[in-house]
Amino acid sequence: MSAPAPDRPDFPEGYGLPESTDGLLSWSAVEPKLVAAKHYWLASVRPDGRPHSVPRWGVWVDGRFYYDGAPTTRHTRNTEANPHVTLTLESGTDVVIVEGTSTATRAAPETLGARLAEAFVKYHGDDYAPAADAWSGEDGGGLRQIVPERALAWTSFPTDCTRFRF
Template sequence: MDTTAAAPGSSSDAPATPSVDRPVFPDGYGIPETTDGQLTWADVEPRLVQSLHYWISSVRPDGTPHSVPRWGVWVDGRFWYDGAPTTRHTRNVEKNPAVTLTLESGTEVVIIEGESVATRADAEGLGARLSEAFGKYKDSGYSPGPDSWSGEDGGGLRVITPKRAMAWFAFPKDCTRFTC
C-alpha cells in the first residue's frame, strides 16, 4: 500500500510497508490473539497484481450499495482502472469517493478500503507502466496504449488509494489487517 503524499498521477512512488495487526471480530470466530501466522504485505500484493477480475463497491447518492466487476491493474501500491464518466460507478464515486475493492475468491480473501479519484497519466512514465500492466488483458481484446490516459480528461482513468486492507488465505489463523 502506498502511504506517500504524492499526487495520484505521479510516476513512481515507493510504497511504504503498511502496519499489520489482527482485525477485531466478535468472540467465537477464532481469530488468534498472537501475531503468529499473520500474513505480510508481500504475501498479499502479488495477488492484487496478478488478478484479472476485481469487484468495486461504491455508494449511490441515495445511500444504497452498488458493486461492479472491473478490469484494472495494481501499480505503485494503488489500483488503476478506467471507464466512462457516465457509468453508475463513476457517478457514485464523484459524490462519495469511498470504495471497497475485492478479488474474486471467497476463501483467499483480499479486501481493500480506500478512495477512488479521477486522474491522468502522461504517456512517458506512468502511462507506459500502466499500459504494460494492462497487457494482461490483451488476449481479451483490451490493450490500451501509453497515451490512453494523457488527455485533459485522463481517458476516464481513476485510481484507488488504499487506507486499510484485510486478507486471509486460511481463515481464521492468518486473518490480518493492514493499515496505511
C-alpha cells in the same frame, strides 16, 4: 511506498481470531495477488445510500489500483459523490479486501502511462490494449485510482486473518 503495517482485525468475539500476531500474512505475500488478478469487484455507494457492486478490469501499480471507464457509469458517478470504495478479488477463501478512495487522475505517457499500459497487457487476449497515452488527455481517459487506506486478507480463516493499515 513503504509496506503497510499488519495486525489483527477487530472481529466480534467467537470468530476464533488468534490473540497473538503469530501467523499474520505479509504484504509481500498479498500484494502479488492484486497485481496478478484479472477480475476485481468494486463496491461503491449510490447517492441515496444503496450499495452498488460491479466487476472491473484494472491493474495494481505502485501500491494503487487503476481502472478506467466512462464518466457516465454508475460506479464513476457514485465515486464522484462519495469516493469511499471497497475493492475485492473473486475468491471467498483466498481473500483480499481493499478499502480506500477512488479519484479521477491522469497519467503521463512517458511515466505512469507506460507502466499502466504494460500492466494492462494481461487483457490483451480480451482485445483491450490501451497505449501509454490513453490516460494523458484533459479528462484522463476516464482513468481512476484507488488509494488504499486499509486491507484485509486471509487464506486460512481465522488463523492468518490480517489487517493492513496504509
